[in-house]
Structures are given as structure tokens and as C-alpha cells.
Amino acid sequence: MTKTVLYARVSTADQTLDHQKAQAEAAGFKVDEVVADHGVSGLSTRLKEREQGRRLFDILRRGDVLVVRWLDRLGRNYEDVKGTVEDLMRRGVIVRTVINGMTFDGATTDPMQKAVTNALLGFMAAMGEAQAEATKAAQKAGIAHARETDPNSYKGRKPSFTRDQVGIVRNMLARGDGVSLISETTGLTRQTVYRIKGDPAGAEATLATWGL
Structure with a gap:
């Protein structure tokens, strides 16, 4: 049975867990489980280096949906985010964002969604290289x-x-x-x-x- 998991990174006072969960539910997501890292900077720590970030990769299975407020919850910079999203898609996990309602699904057959996904990942790769x-x-x-x-x-x-x-x-x-x-x-x-x-x-x- 597939599940929907909300990942929240709570690093500042205005990024409360309740606030991020409420935003996700207001956007129409029915969250089955919440995983959160507290007091962790997403700009200096890779997702797999965070305690609960590592847990995500243990509990997510093919067909599960990972919900994040925005993609910056998943990495330190554009290149890091791109790699994380691609890794999750290879595992069959669908990544969805609260902001802008984006969907990253490696198994999709929708040509428009494929084009949008490829364009965004390409943009992130270019920005990551420029940052470096x-x-x-x-x-x-x-x-x-x-x-x-x-x-x-x-x-x-x-x-x-x-x-x-x-x-x-x-x-x-x-x-x-x-x-x-x-x-x-x-x-x-x-x-x-x-x-x-x-x-x-x-x-x-x-x-x-x-x-x-």
C-alpha cells in the first residue's frame, strides 16, 4: 500500500512543523506520515547527511509520494537538489511540491509533465554549475x-x-x-x-x- 510522506526541514523560527504541515493539507495533500529535521541548515547539509533525511530513503517505497514545501527542502544547492530528485525518481518515488504544485514522476507517460520535469532538472543542473x-x-x-x-x-x-x-x-x-x-x-x-x-x-x- 502506497503512502504520502511530508518531509519538513525546520531550521528557523518561522518554519514550524505545524505550519508546513498545514500548508500541505491546505494544498490538498492527505499526509500519512511526517518526517522532519529540526535545526538543520539545508544549505550546508545534504539530505542523506541529515538524521531524518536518511530515514526518508529507508521508508519510501516505489509508488510512494514525497511532499515538500519546495525543492530547496531537499538539498544544499541546485546541483544537490537535482541529484536528490533524480535518485528518488529512480527509486519510483513521486516528488510533489506544495508551492506551485509541481510533480516529479519518473514513471509518467504524460509528455507535458516529462518536458516540464526535464526542463526544471536541466535548469537546476545549469544553476548548480554556475554556483560552483x-x-x-x-x-x-x-x-x-x-x-x-x-x-x-x-x-x-x-x-x-x-x-x-x-x-x-x-x-x-x-x-x-x-x-x-x-x-x-x-x-x-x-x-x-x-x-x-x-x-x-x-x-x-x-x-x-x-x-x-
Whole structure:
């Protein structure tokens, strides 16, 4: 017997489990089971690295439906999400989203649904590659800047952000998230987020200078 499972990632105060479940039910989903990870950042942790994310792959069977608020619940970035969705479809699991009512079903014979699925997965692959290239370019610029700087010279103020936080900011900006949400998710001030947004290479350079 097939079942419908809601996966919720609860990482901030406004992402409560009850709220995500209520949204799914309001969208017409009859949820048989809820699986939730609490206090986990989806931008730094792969789904299979999360405790309850791993459980999903244990309980989902062919024909089951996995419901998520949106695809960002399933991965750290576009490339990660694409791989996760494709893995689930290969297992025969149907992935459906509350927002926009998208369906990802590897067994579908509907040509329109196939075309939409392929287009979205292709878009996610392209965005994932672009994110990776942008990150590498920024890191390269930061390292080059640090090498040109006298290590004994004044380094300036120690950065108020970590390399992981810079990566999260860049991923969220690429995804189109607003500065306020990024600030809440990372714990950085809005001013710091704006500074990283305006000069990502400079942020990488600062981290490299401090050996962080």
C-alpha cells in the first residue's frame, strides 16, 4: 500500500512543523506520515547527511509520494537538489511540491509533465554549475589577494563571518532569497550580508588573509 510522506526541514523560527504541515493539507495533500529535521541548515547539509533525511530513503517505497514545501527542502544547492530528485525518481518515488504544485514522476507517460520535469532538472543542473564556478572564482581571487599581501602587515579587523557562512550567503543569493531571510538563516547582520553580496571576492580574500 502506497503512502504520502511530508518531509519538513525546520531550521528557523518561522518554519514550524505545524505550519508546513498545514500548508500541505491546505494544498490538498492527505499526509500519512511526517518526517522532519529540526535545526538543520539545508544549505550546508545534504539530505542523506541529515538524521531524518536518511530515514526518508529507508521508508519510501516505489509508488510512494514525497511532499515538500519546495525543492530547496531537499538539498544544499541546485546541483544537490537535482541529484536528490533524480535518485528518488529512480527509486519510483513521486516528488510533489506544495508551492506551485509541481510533480516529479519518473514513471509518467504524460509528455507535458516529462518536458516540464526535464526542463526544471536541466535548469537546476545549469544553476548548480554556475554556483560552483562562481564560488571557485571567488576563492581563487581571495587566495591570490592573500598571497600578494604581506602576512606581517596589518590584516584589518577579523571577519565576522566564516567560510561556511559565505558559501551559504552565495547559494541563497543565487537562489533568489532576500537579504532579510539570509540574515536570519546565517545569523549575520544585514550589513554583513550586503557586504558579502557586493564583494564576494573581497570576503574570500579577508578569510584567506586571516587563514580561515
